[in-house]
Amino acid sequence: MTLLRAREACMAEFRPMLHEHKLTEQQWRVLRVLMENEEITVTKLAREAVILPPSLSRILRGLISKGLVKKRAQRIDQRRAQVMMTAKGQRLFRAVAPHSSEIYRELEKRLGKQRLEELNGMLLDIEKDLADS
Secondary structure: HHHHHHHHHHHHHHHHHHHHHHOHHHHHHHHHHHHHHHOOOOHHHHHHHOHHHHHHHHHHHHHHHOOOEEEEOOOOOOEEEEEEOOOOHHHHHHHHHHHHHHHHHHHHHOOOHHHHHHHHHHHHHHHHHHHHH
């Protein structure tokens, strides 16, 4: 519960900015992953964005209908799809990213850089330890 409350407190800082750009948290996570990957499989996108595949299907439909991403079948295996951001999606990302970065900078000021780095390290350790078991 403590982790969930901390996540909620952090996300409360970002929600107004996302709402202003008509994006959900999950849509923003998808766009962030796509900005780092020219093309990515739906399976890998779900894993990287930490979104369950059935939810990702719904989210992708919305992003596709907004013209922010596109999906195409792989050449080798037509049942598997590749997802990529459109030019419109890239423009939106570039418009939103500075606002997101400013929120991160403000959180760093309020919480302390060293504290955030330590927290991030501990969370990565926990993730790895639990994945290994």
